[in-house]
Amino acid sequence: MASGRQLAMRFRAVRVHEFGAPSVLKVEDSVSLPFDQLGAKHVLIRYRAAGVNPVETYQRSGVYAALPSLPYTPGKDGGGVVESVGADVTHVKPGDRVATFGSLTGSYAQYGVSDESTVIKIPDSMSFEQGASVGIPYTTAYRALFVKGAGAAGKTVLVHGASGGVGTAAVQLARLRGMTVLGTASTSEGRDLVTRLGAHRVFDHSKPGYTDEIMRATDNKGVDIIVENAAHINLGADAAMVAQNGRIVVVGSRGEVSIDPRNLMRKEAMVVGVMLFAATVQELADSARDLEDIFATSNVAPVVGETFAMNDAPRAHEAVIANAKAGKIVLALD
Numbered sequence: 133m134a135s136g137r138q139l140a141m142r143f144r145a146v147r148v149h150e151f152g153a154p155s156v157l158k159v160e161d162s163v164s165l166p167f168d169q170l171g172a173k174h175v176l177i178r179y180r181a182a183g184v185n186p187v188e189t190y191q192r193s194g195v196y197a198a199l200p201s202l203p204y205t206p207g208k209d210g211g212g213v214v215e216s217v218g219a220d221v222t223h224v225k226p227g228d229r230v231a232t233f234g235s236l237t238g239s240y241a242q243y244g245v246s247d248e249s250t251v252i253k254i255p256d257s258m259s260f261e262q263g264a265s266v267g268i269p270y271t272t273a274y275r276a277l278f279v280k281g282a283g284a285a286g287k288t289v290l291v292h293g294a295s296g297g298v299g300t301a302a303v304q305l306a307r308l309r310g311m312t313v314l315g316t317a318s319t320s321e322g323r324d325l326v327t328r329l330g331a332h333r334v335f336d337h338s339k340p341g342y343t344d345e346i347m348r349a350t351d352n353k354g355v356d357i358i359v360e361n362a363a364h365i366n367l368g369a370d371a372a373m374v375a376q377n378g379r380i381v382v383v384g385s386r387g388e389v390s391i392d393p394r395n396l397m398r399k400e401a402m403v404v405g406v407m408l409f410a411a412t413v414q415e416l417a418d419s420a421r422d423l424e425d426i427f428a429t430s431n432v433a434p435v436v437g438e439t440f441a442m443n444d445a446p447r448a449h450e451a452v453i454a455n456a457k458a459g460k461i462v463l464a465l466d
């Protein structure tokens with residue numbers, strides 16, 4: 133078990149003292165953890181990299197429904213090495229290489245604390261930057277495909293927005309589980325990546341008429357499951373593309389949209405939302421263990437698109453909400 137002295141350490145972290153533009157992300161050199169001792173199920177991790185997710189930009193700007201108390205250290209996802217563990221932690225031990233999707237103290241930092249249920253071991257073949265890319269993207273993709281989407285071998289899935297964090301994870305997991313995978317991306321680099329990750333067909337969502345191409349690829353039957361990363365643009369088209377008894381799983385949406393509900397009625401199709409933070413502790417722990425097995429036994433691994441230094445956190449935030457994705461945005465925490 134960690135001692136109070138260990139948790140009294142000082143380290144570098146990105147801090148936010150006021151909500152606003154990316155420039156409010158400032159590196160501080162002598163940050164401490166808000167705990168004196170580790171709780172029984174706590175894991176202290178020396179992060180080497182942090183995953184940068186769109187939600188952290190919404191929170192930083194102050195317009196998200198659930199805002200942290202100021203000041204705070206952003207980030208839920210990290211990759212690093214276990215430093216010490218609480219008295220009741222059994223799954224990991226000091227020295228283990230791990231990823232977390234649930235930093236309790238903020239992962240844009242050299243050190244942080246997670247509950248054991250949100251920590252998974254990563255194989256030696258996986259870099260810390262890749263480990264930092266596991267968290268929210270893979271857990272969300274898993275929930276969208278298998279918990280809410282009822283994805284299974286033999287079904288067809290469209291990953292609408294397949295080139296980013298959630299999309300690349302969804303393509304790999306769907307392919308691994310025997311699904312027919314269609315993906316979209318707006319750049320040739322993104323489409324090449326999605327093809328390399330195992331998609332059977334890839335389309336350009338910036339090209340007029342691409343939804344007709346998708347329908348032709350399904351012999352006009354439509355798609356069993358649509359993992360939708362931009363519902364504010366695509367939900368109406370999805371309702372037209374979904375198959376009989378299909379499911380549209382809304383993962384991302386940045387605004388309102390209008391759809392023709394008759395497209396859902398005649399196919400008895402379903403629209404279902406995903407909110408990772410609404411998952412139960414047990415659901416998250418179950419998907420974490422399954423993902424740990426997948427990483428240990430398959431070639432599924434996160435794709436890092438661009439790595440930024442801690443001082444460049446503002447640029448990382450700009451990059452994560454820009455279009456033209458080809459993998460995950462991460463922060464290096466040396």
Ligand code: NAP
Binds near residue numbers: 186295386
């Ligand atoms: P990301 O890495 O920034 O990727 C964004 C993806 O959206 C890219 O693949 C991008 O493709 C694609 N995209 C852009 N315009 C599109 C369009 N018109 N049609 C289809 N796709 C389009 O973000 P992420 O981490 O994967 O997250 C994706 C979305 O899900 C974000 O809105 C995020 O906030 C949300 N999210 C929600 C949850 C949840 O619990 N509900 C969890 C995680 C993420 P190109 O760049 O190739 O155009």
